[in-house]
Amino acid sequence: MDLGLQGRKAIVCASTRGLGRGCAEALSAEGATVVVNGRTQEAAEQTAEAIRRATGGTVLAVGGDVSTKEGQAALLAACPDPDILVNNNAGPPRKDFRDLDRTAMLDGVVQNMVTPVELLQAVLDGMVARRFGRIVNITSSSVLMPIAGLDLSSGARAGLTAFLAGICRQVAASNVTINNMLPGKMDTDRLRSGLRWGAGQAGISEEEEADRQRRVIPAGRFGTAEEFGKVCAFLCSEHAGYITGRNFLLDGGLVPTAF
Structure with missing residues:
Protein backbone atom coordinates (compact mmCIF):
# COMPACT_ATOMS: atom_id res chain seq x y z
CA MET A 1 0.00 0.00 0.00
CA ASP A 2 1.26 3.47 -0.92
CA LEU A 3 0.79 5.57 2.20
CA GLY A 4 0.96 8.85 0.29
CA LEU A 5 3.87 10.16 2.34
CA GLN A 6 6.26 10.88 -0.53
CA GLY A 7 7.51 14.45 -0.07
CA ARG A 8 5.83 14.98 3.30
CA LYS A 9 7.91 16.51 6.09
CA ALA A 10 8.07 14.93 9.53
CA ILE A 11 9.57 15.83 12.90
CA VAL A 12 10.16 12.80 15.13
CA CYS A 13 11.19 13.74 18.65
CA ALA A 14 13.65 11.65 20.68
CA SER A 15 14.33 9.41 17.69
CA THR A 16 17.94 8.25 17.97
CA ARG A 17 16.86 4.91 19.44
CA GLY A 18 13.90 2.82 20.51
CA LEU A 19 10.36 3.57 19.41
CA GLY A 20 11.15 7.06 18.13
CA ARG A 21 13.80 5.65 15.83
CA GLY A 22 11.40 2.96 14.64
CA CYS A 23 8.94 5.69 13.65
CA ALA A 24 11.63 7.77 11.92
CA GLU A 25 12.81 4.77 9.90
CA ALA A 26 9.29 3.82 8.83
CA LEU A 27 8.42 7.36 7.74
CA SER A 28 11.67 7.70 5.81
CA ALA A 29 11.05 4.36 4.09
CA GLU A 30 7.72 5.76 2.87
CA GLY A 31 9.38 8.77 1.28
CA ALA A 32 8.94 11.45 3.93
CA THR A 33 11.71 13.91 4.72
CA VAL A 34 12.41 13.20 8.38
CA VAL A 35 14.00 15.30 11.12
CA VAL A 36 15.54 13.03 13.75
CA ASN A 37 16.33 14.33 17.19
CA GLY A 38 18.62 13.30 20.02
CA ARG A 39 20.08 14.86 23.12
CA THR A 40 23.38 15.49 21.29
CA GLN A 41 24.11 16.49 17.71
CA GLU A 42 26.52 13.57 17.40
CA ALA A 43 23.85 11.02 18.31
CA ALA A 44 21.36 12.63 15.94
CA GLU A 45 23.89 12.67 13.08
CA GLN A 46 24.77 9.02 13.58
CA THR A 47 21.12 8.00 13.51
CA ALA A 48 20.34 10.19 10.50
CA GLU A 49 23.19 8.65 8.53
CA ALA A 50 22.11 5.11 9.45
CA ILE A 51 18.54 5.80 8.30
CA ARG A 52 19.76 7.44 5.08
CA ARG A 53 21.78 4.33 4.28
CA ALA A 54 18.82 2.06 5.03
CA THR A 55 16.11 3.99 3.18
CA GLY A 56 17.85 6.32 0.73
CA GLY A 57 15.71 9.13 2.10
CA THR A 58 16.38 12.69 3.15
CA VAL A 59 17.03 12.73 6.88
CA LEU A 60 18.03 15.81 8.88
CA ALA A 61 19.69 15.69 12.29
CA VAL A 62 18.90 18.04 15.17
CA GLY A 63 20.55 17.71 18.56
CA GLY A 64 18.95 19.12 21.68
CA ASP A 65 16.61 18.34 24.55
CA VAL A 66 13.08 18.58 23.17
CA SER A 67 11.84 19.52 26.66
CA THR A 68 13.65 22.87 26.41
CA LYS A 69 12.67 25.93 24.42
CA GLU A 70 16.10 25.82 22.75
CA GLY A 71 15.61 22.22 21.65
CA GLN A 72 12.15 22.94 20.29
CA ALA A 73 13.39 26.01 18.44
CA ALA A 74 16.13 23.97 16.78
CA LEU A 75 13.61 21.38 15.56
CA LEU A 76 11.30 24.03 14.17
CA ALA A 77 14.17 25.88 12.51
CA ALA A 78 15.08 22.67 10.67
CA CYS A 79 11.44 22.04 9.68
CA PRO A 80 9.21 25.10 10.22
CA ASP A 81 6.19 23.65 8.39
CA PRO A 82 5.96 19.94 9.18
CA ASP A 83 3.14 17.80 7.87
CA ILE A 84 3.79 15.23 10.59
CA LEU A 85 4.77 15.56 14.24
CA VAL A 86 5.60 12.50 16.30
CA ASN A 87 5.80 13.50 19.95
CA ASN A 88 8.12 11.32 21.98
CA ASN A 89 10.24 11.91 25.03
CA ALA A 90 11.94 10.00 27.79
CA GLY A 91 9.82 9.47 30.85
CA PRO A 92 10.87 9.85 34.47
CA PRO A 93 12.68 6.85 35.94
CA ARG A 94 10.88 4.28 38.08
CA LYS A 95 10.46 5.52 41.61
CA ASP A 96 8.10 4.94 44.50
CA PHE A 97 5.62 7.81 44.58
CA ARG A 98 6.63 8.56 48.19
CA ASP A 99 10.08 9.52 46.96
CA LEU A 100 8.89 12.08 44.41
CA ASP A 101 9.45 15.67 45.41
CA ARG A 102 7.86 18.70 43.77
CA THR A 103 10.78 19.28 41.39
CA ALA A 104 10.68 15.70 40.13
CA MET A 105 6.92 15.87 39.62
CA LEU A 106 7.08 19.13 37.70
CA ASP A 107 9.92 17.81 35.54
CA GLY A 108 7.87 14.72 34.70
CA VAL A 109 4.86 16.78 33.69
CA VAL A 110 7.05 19.01 31.51
CA GLN A 111 8.61 15.99 29.80
CA ASN A 112 5.48 14.02 29.06
CA MET A 113 2.67 16.58 28.89
CA VAL A 114 3.82 20.18 28.52
CA THR A 115 6.48 19.54 25.86
CA PRO A 116 4.18 17.83 23.32
CA VAL A 117 1.54 20.50 23.87
CA GLU A 118 4.09 23.25 23.21
CA LEU A 119 5.19 21.61 19.96
CA LEU A 120 1.58 21.13 18.92
CA GLN A 121 0.92 24.82 19.56
CA ALA A 122 3.80 25.66 17.22
CA VAL A 123 2.71 23.50 14.27
CA LEU A 124 -1.05 22.97 14.44
CA ASP A 125 -2.28 26.18 12.78
CA GLY A 126 0.07 25.66 9.82
CA MET A 127 -1.27 22.15 9.35
CA VAL A 128 -4.83 23.48 9.43
CA ALA A 129 -4.00 26.14 6.82
CA ARG A 130 -2.42 23.52 4.52
CA ARG A 131 -5.30 21.10 5.20
CA PHE A 132 -3.06 18.21 6.08
CA GLY A 133 -1.57 17.28 9.42
CA ARG A 134 -0.81 14.16 11.37
CA ILE A 135 0.18 14.32 15.03
CA VAL A 136 1.03 11.10 16.84
CA ASN A 137 1.86 11.09 20.54
CA ILE A 138 3.81 8.14 21.91
CA THR A 139 2.40 7.64 25.40
CA SER A 140 2.21 4.29 27.23
CA SER A 141 -0.05 1.37 28.05
CA SER A 142 0.25 2.66 31.63
CA VAL A 143 -2.32 5.31 30.68
CA LEU A 144 -4.83 2.43 30.80
CA MET A 145 -3.22 -0.01 33.24
CA PRO A 146 -0.89 1.10 36.06
CA ILE A 147 2.75 -0.01 36.09
CA ALA A 148 4.55 -0.10 39.44
CA GLY A 149 6.97 2.79 39.86
CA LEU A 150 5.76 4.72 36.80
CA ASP A 151 2.99 6.70 38.48
CA LEU A 152 4.43 10.07 37.46
CA SER A 153 4.93 9.04 33.84
CA SER A 154 1.44 7.52 33.71
CA GLY A 155 -0.19 10.60 35.19
CA ALA A 156 1.56 13.05 32.86
CA ARG A 157 0.77 10.97 29.77
CA ALA A 158 -2.85 10.53 30.80
CA GLY A 159 -3.01 14.30 31.26
CA LEU A 160 -1.77 14.80 27.71
CA THR A 161 -4.39 12.37 26.41
CA ALA A 162 -7.20 14.25 28.13
CA PHE A 163 -5.81 17.66 27.13
CA LEU A 164 -5.83 16.79 23.42
CA ALA A 165 -9.18 14.96 23.37
CA GLY A 166 -11.10 18.16 22.67
CA ILE A 167 -8.45 19.84 20.52
CA CYS A 168 -8.34 16.95 18.04
CA ARG A 169 -12.03 17.43 17.31
CA GLN A 170 -11.58 21.15 16.64
CA VAL A 171 -9.23 20.49 13.72
CA ALA A 172 -10.58 17.23 12.28
CA ALA A 173 -12.50 19.01 9.49
CA SER A 174 -9.20 20.44 8.23
CA ASN A 175 -7.76 16.95 7.66
CA VAL A 176 -5.59 17.24 10.75
CA THR A 177 -5.59 14.25 13.08
CA ILE A 178 -4.22 13.72 16.58
CA ASN A 179 -3.82 10.18 17.86
CA ASN A 180 -1.91 8.38 20.60
CA MET A 181 0.12 5.19 20.44
CA LEU A 182 0.31 3.25 23.70
CA PRO A 183 3.26 0.84 23.72
CA GLY A 184 3.19 -2.13 26.02
CA LYS A 185 6.31 -4.19 26.63
CA MET A 186 8.48 -3.22 23.66
CA GLY A 223 7.14 -5.94 20.68
CA THR A 224 9.68 -4.40 18.30
CA ALA A 225 10.41 -0.81 17.35
CA GLU A 226 10.10 -1.77 13.68
CA GLU A 227 6.50 -2.96 13.94
CA PHE A 228 5.62 0.00 16.14
CA GLY A 229 7.05 2.37 13.52
CA LYS A 230 4.96 0.86 10.76
CA VAL A 231 1.75 1.45 12.69
CA CYS A 232 2.87 5.03 13.24
CA ALA A 233 3.51 5.46 9.51
CA PHE A 234 -0.02 4.32 8.72
CA LEU A 235 -1.53 6.76 11.23
CA CYS A 236 0.47 9.50 9.47
CA SER A 237 -0.70 8.42 6.01
CA GLU A 238 -3.24 9.95 3.67
CA HIS A 239 -5.48 6.96 4.36
CA ALA A 240 -5.86 7.76 8.07
CA GLY A 241 -7.71 11.06 7.78
CA TYR A 242 -10.87 9.62 9.36
CA ILE A 243 -9.07 8.42 12.49
CA THR A 244 -8.60 10.96 15.26
CA GLY A 245 -8.70 11.15 19.03
CA ARG A 246 -7.93 7.45 19.36
CA ASN A 247 -5.59 5.50 21.63
CA PHE A 248 -3.85 2.64 19.83
CA LEU A 249 -2.65 -0.01 22.25
CA LEU A 250 0.28 -2.08 20.99
CA ASP A 251 0.82 -4.60 23.76
CA GLY A 252 0.40 -8.13 22.39
CA GLY A 253 -2.90 -8.45 24.24
CA LEU A 254 -1.47 -7.71 27.69
CA VAL A 255 -4.10 -5.21 28.86
CA PRO A 256 -7.24 -7.34 29.40
CA THR A 257 -10.02 -5.10 28.13
CA ALA A 258 -12.87 -5.65 25.70
CA PHE A 259 -13.16 -1.99 24.65
Whole structure:
Protein backbone atom coordinates (compact mmCIF):
# COMPACT_ATOMS: atom_id res chain seq x y z
CA MET A 1 0.00 0.00 0.00
CA ASP A 2 1.26 3.47 -0.92
CA LEU A 3 0.79 5.57 2.20
CA GLY A 4 0.96 8.85 0.29
CA LEU A 5 3.87 10.16 2.34
CA GLN A 6 6.26 10.88 -0.53
CA GLY A 7 7.51 14.45 -0.07
CA ARG A 8 5.83 14.98 3.30
CA LYS A 9 7.91 16.51 6.09
CA ALA A 10 8.07 14.93 9.53
CA ILE A 11 9.57 15.83 12.90
CA VAL A 12 10.16 12.80 15.13
CA CYS A 13 11.19 13.74 18.65
CA ALA A 14 13.65 11.65 20.68
CA SER A 15 14.33 9.41 17.69
CA THR A 16 17.94 8.25 17.97
CA ARG A 17 16.86 4.91 19.44
CA GLY A 18 13.90 2.82 20.51
CA LEU A 19 10.36 3.57 19.41
CA GLY A 20 11.15 7.06 18.13
CA ARG A 21 13.80 5.65 15.83
CA GLY A 22 11.40 2.96 14.64
CA CYS A 23 8.94 5.69 13.65
CA ALA A 24 11.63 7.77 11.92
CA GLU A 25 12.81 4.77 9.90
CA ALA A 26 9.29 3.82 8.83
CA LEU A 27 8.42 7.36 7.74
CA SER A 28 11.67 7.70 5.81
CA ALA A 29 11.05 4.36 4.09
CA GLU A 30 7.72 5.76 2.87
CA GLY A 31 9.38 8.77 1.28
CA ALA A 32 8.94 11.45 3.93
CA THR A 33 11.71 13.91 4.72
CA VAL A 34 12.41 13.20 8.38
CA VAL A 35 14.00 15.30 11.12
CA VAL A 36 15.54 13.03 13.75
CA ASN A 37 16.33 14.33 17.19
CA GLY A 38 18.62 13.30 20.02
CA ARG A 39 20.08 14.86 23.12
CA THR A 40 23.38 15.49 21.29
CA GLN A 41 24.11 16.49 17.71
CA GLU A 42 26.52 13.57 17.40
CA ALA A 43 23.85 11.02 18.31
CA ALA A 44 21.36 12.63 15.94
CA GLU A 45 23.89 12.67 13.08
CA GLN A 46 24.77 9.02 13.58
CA THR A 47 21.12 8.00 13.51
CA ALA A 48 20.34 10.19 10.50
CA GLU A 49 23.19 8.65 8.53
CA ALA A 50 22.11 5.11 9.45
CA ILE A 51 18.54 5.80 8.30
CA ARG A 52 19.76 7.44 5.08
CA ARG A 53 21.78 4.33 4.28
CA ALA A 54 18.82 2.06 5.03
CA THR A 55 16.11 3.99 3.18
CA GLY A 56 17.85 6.32 0.73
CA GLY A 57 15.71 9.13 2.10
CA THR A 58 16.38 12.69 3.15
CA VAL A 59 17.03 12.73 6.88
CA LEU A 60 18.03 15.81 8.88
CA ALA A 61 19.69 15.69 12.29
CA VAL A 62 18.90 18.04 15.17
CA GLY A 63 20.55 17.71 18.56
CA GLY A 64 18.95 19.12 21.68
CA ASP A 65 16.61 18.34 24.55
CA VAL A 66 13.08 18.58 23.17
CA SER A 67 11.84 19.52 26.66
CA THR A 68 13.65 22.87 26.41
CA LYS A 69 12.67 25.93 24.42
CA GLU A 70 16.10 25.82 22.75
CA GLY A 71 15.61 22.22 21.65
CA GLN A 72 12.15 22.94 20.29
CA ALA A 73 13.39 26.01 18.44
CA ALA A 74 16.13 23.97 16.78
CA LEU A 75 13.61 21.38 15.56
CA LEU A 76 11.30 24.03 14.17
CA ALA A 77 14.17 25.88 12.51
CA ALA A 78 15.08 22.67 10.67
CA CYS A 79 11.44 22.04 9.68
CA PRO A 80 9.21 25.10 10.22
CA ASP A 81 6.19 23.65 8.39
CA PRO A 82 5.96 19.94 9.18
CA ASP A 83 3.14 17.80 7.87
CA ILE A 84 3.79 15.23 10.59
CA LEU A 85 4.77 15.56 14.24
CA VAL A 86 5.60 12.50 16.30
CA ASN A 87 5.80 13.50 19.95
CA ASN A 88 8.12 11.32 21.98
CA ASN A 89 10.24 11.91 25.03
CA ALA A 90 11.94 10.00 27.79
CA GLY A 91 9.82 9.47 30.85
CA PRO A 92 10.87 9.85 34.47
CA PRO A 93 12.68 6.85 35.94
CA ARG A 94 10.88 4.28 38.08
CA LYS A 95 10.46 5.52 41.61
CA ASP A 96 8.10 4.94 44.50
CA PHE A 97 5.62 7.81 44.58
CA ARG A 98 6.63 8.56 48.19
CA ASP A 99 10.08 9.52 46.96
CA LEU A 100 8.89 12.08 44.41
CA ASP A 101 9.45 15.67 45.41
CA ARG A 102 7.86 18.70 43.77
CA THR A 103 10.78 19.28 41.39
CA ALA A 104 10.68 15.70 40.13
CA MET A 105 6.92 15.87 39.62
CA LEU A 106 7.08 19.13 37.70
CA ASP A 107 9.92 17.81 35.54
CA GLY A 108 7.87 14.72 34.70
CA VAL A 109 4.86 16.78 33.69
CA VAL A 110 7.05 19.01 31.51
CA GLN A 111 8.61 15.99 29.80
CA ASN A 112 5.48 14.02 29.06
CA MET A 113 2.67 16.58 28.89
CA VAL A 114 3.82 20.18 28.52
CA THR A 115 6.48 19.54 25.86
CA PRO A 116 4.18 17.83 23.32
CA VAL A 117 1.54 20.50 23.87
CA GLU A 118 4.09 23.25 23.21
CA LEU A 119 5.19 21.61 19.96
CA LEU A 120 1.58 21.13 18.92
CA GLN A 121 0.92 24.82 19.56
CA ALA A 122 3.80 25.66 17.22
CA VAL A 123 2.71 23.50 14.27
CA LEU A 124 -1.05 22.97 14.44
CA ASP A 125 -2.28 26.18 12.78
CA GLY A 126 0.07 25.66 9.82
CA MET A 127 -1.27 22.15 9.35
CA VAL A 128 -4.83 23.48 9.43
CA ALA A 129 -4.00 26.14 6.82
CA ARG A 130 -2.42 23.52 4.52
CA ARG A 131 -5.30 21.10 5.20
CA PHE A 132 -3.06 18.21 6.08
CA GLY A 133 -1.57 17.28 9.42
CA ARG A 134 -0.81 14.16 11.37
CA ILE A 135 0.18 14.32 15.03
CA VAL A 136 1.03 11.10 16.84
CA ASN A 137 1.86 11.09 20.54
CA ILE A 138 3.81 8.14 21.91
CA THR A 139 2.40 7.64 25.40
CA SER A 140 2.21 4.29 27.23
CA SER A 141 -0.05 1.37 28.05
CA SER A 142 0.25 2.66 31.63
CA VAL A 143 -2.32 5.31 30.68
CA LEU A 144 -4.83 2.43 30.80
CA MET A 145 -3.22 -0.01 33.24
CA PRO A 146 -0.89 1.10 36.06
CA ILE A 147 2.75 -0.01 36.09
CA ALA A 148 4.55 -0.10 39.44
CA GLY A 149 6.97 2.79 39.86
CA LEU A 150 5.76 4.72 36.80
CA ASP A 151 2.99 6.70 38.48
CA LEU A 152 4.43 10.07 37.46
CA SER A 153 4.93 9.04 33.84
CA SER A 154 1.44 7.52 33.71
CA GLY A 155 -0.19 10.60 35.19
CA ALA A 156 1.56 13.05 32.86
CA ARG A 157 0.77 10.97 29.77
CA ALA A 158 -2.85 10.53 30.80
CA GLY A 159 -3.01 14.30 31.26
CA LEU A 160 -1.77 14.80 27.71
CA THR A 161 -4.39 12.37 26.41
CA ALA A 162 -7.20 14.25 28.13
CA PHE A 163 -5.81 17.66 27.13
CA LEU A 164 -5.83 16.79 23.42
CA ALA A 165 -9.18 14.96 23.37
CA GLY A 166 -11.10 18.16 22.67
CA ILE A 167 -8.45 19.84 20.52
CA CYS A 168 -8.34 16.95 18.04
CA ARG A 169 -12.03 17.43 17.31
CA GLN A 170 -11.58 21.15 16.64
CA VAL A 171 -9.23 20.49 13.72
CA ALA A 172 -10.58 17.23 12.28
CA ALA A 173 -12.50 19.01 9.49
CA SER A 174 -9.20 20.44 8.23
CA ASN A 175 -7.76 16.95 7.66
CA VAL A 176 -5.59 17.24 10.75
CA THR A 177 -5.59 14.25 13.08
CA ILE A 178 -4.22 13.72 16.58
CA ASN A 179 -3.82 10.18 17.86
CA ASN A 180 -1.91 8.38 20.60
CA MET A 181 0.12 5.19 20.44
CA LEU A 182 0.31 3.25 23.70
CA PRO A 183 3.26 0.84 23.72
CA GLY A 184 3.19 -2.13 26.02
CA LYS A 185 6.31 -4.19 26.63
CA MET A 186 8.48 -3.22 23.66
CA ASP A 187 12.06 -4.44 23.34
CA THR A 188 13.80 -1.11 24.01
CA ASP A 189 16.31 0.34 26.45
CA ARG A 190 13.37 1.49 28.58
CA LEU A 191 12.14 -2.09 28.87
CA ARG A 192 15.61 -3.36 29.77
CA SER A 193 15.82 -0.76 32.51
CA GLY A 194 12.50 -2.01 33.85
CA LEU A 195 13.70 -5.60 33.71
CA ARG A 196 16.74 -4.71 35.81
CA TRP A 197 14.50 -2.93 38.30
CA GLY A 198 12.07 -5.84 38.48
CA ALA A 199 14.86 -8.40 38.79
CA GLY A 200 16.33 -6.44 41.68
CA GLN A 201 12.98 -6.24 43.42
CA ALA A 202 12.40 -9.98 43.03
CA GLY A 203 15.98 -11.10 43.70
CA ILE A 204 16.28 -12.92 40.35
CA SER A 205 18.37 -12.50 37.20
CA GLU A 206 17.41 -10.06 34.46
CA GLU A 207 16.80 -12.92 32.01
CA GLU A 208 14.54 -14.69 34.50
CA GLU A 209 12.57 -11.48 34.88
CA ALA A 210 12.35 -11.18 31.08
CA ASP A 211 11.02 -14.72 30.81
CA ARG A 212 8.50 -14.04 33.58
CA GLN A 213 7.20 -10.93 31.80
CA ARG A 214 7.01 -12.60 28.38
CA ARG A 215 4.88 -15.40 29.83
CA VAL A 216 2.10 -12.98 30.83
CA ILE A 217 1.85 -11.45 27.34
CA PRO A 218 -0.68 -13.37 25.22
CA ALA A 219 1.51 -12.88 22.14
CA GLY A 220 4.36 -14.56 24.04
CA ARG A 221 6.98 -11.98 23.16
CA PHE A 222 8.03 -8.36 23.47
CA GLY A 223 7.14 -5.94 20.68
CA THR A 224 9.68 -4.40 18.30
CA ALA A 225 10.41 -0.81 17.35
CA GLU A 226 10.10 -1.77 13.68
CA GLU A 227 6.50 -2.96 13.94
CA PHE A 228 5.62 0.00 16.14
CA GLY A 229 7.05 2.37 13.52
CA LYS A 230 4.96 0.86 10.76
CA VAL A 231 1.75 1.45 12.69
CA CYS A 232 2.87 5.03 13.24
CA ALA A 233 3.51 5.46 9.51
CA PHE A 234 -0.02 4.32 8.72
CA LEU A 235 -1.53 6.76 11.23
CA CYS A 236 0.47 9.50 9.47
CA SER A 237 -0.70 8.42 6.01
CA GLU A 238 -3.24 9.95 3.67
CA HIS A 239 -5.48 6.96 4.36
CA ALA A 240 -5.86 7.76 8.07
CA GLY A 241 -7.71 11.06 7.78
CA TYR A 242 -10.87 9.62 9.36
CA ILE A 243 -9.07 8.42 12.49
CA THR A 244 -8.60 10.96 15.26
CA GLY A 245 -8.70 11.15 19.03
CA ARG A 246 -7.93 7.45 19.36
CA ASN A 247 -5.59 5.50 21.63
CA PHE A 248 -3.85 2.64 19.83
CA LEU A 249 -2.65 -0.01 22.25
CA LEU A 250 0.28 -2.08 20.99
CA ASP A 251 0.82 -4.60 23.76
CA GLY A 252 0.40 -8.13 22.39
CA GLY A 253 -2.90 -8.45 24.24
CA LEU A 254 -1.47 -7.71 27.69
CA VAL A 255 -4.10 -5.21 28.86
CA PRO A 256 -7.24 -7.34 29.40
CA THR A 257 -10.02 -5.10 28.13
CA ALA A 258 -12.87 -5.65 25.70
CA PHE A 259 -13.16 -1.99 24.65
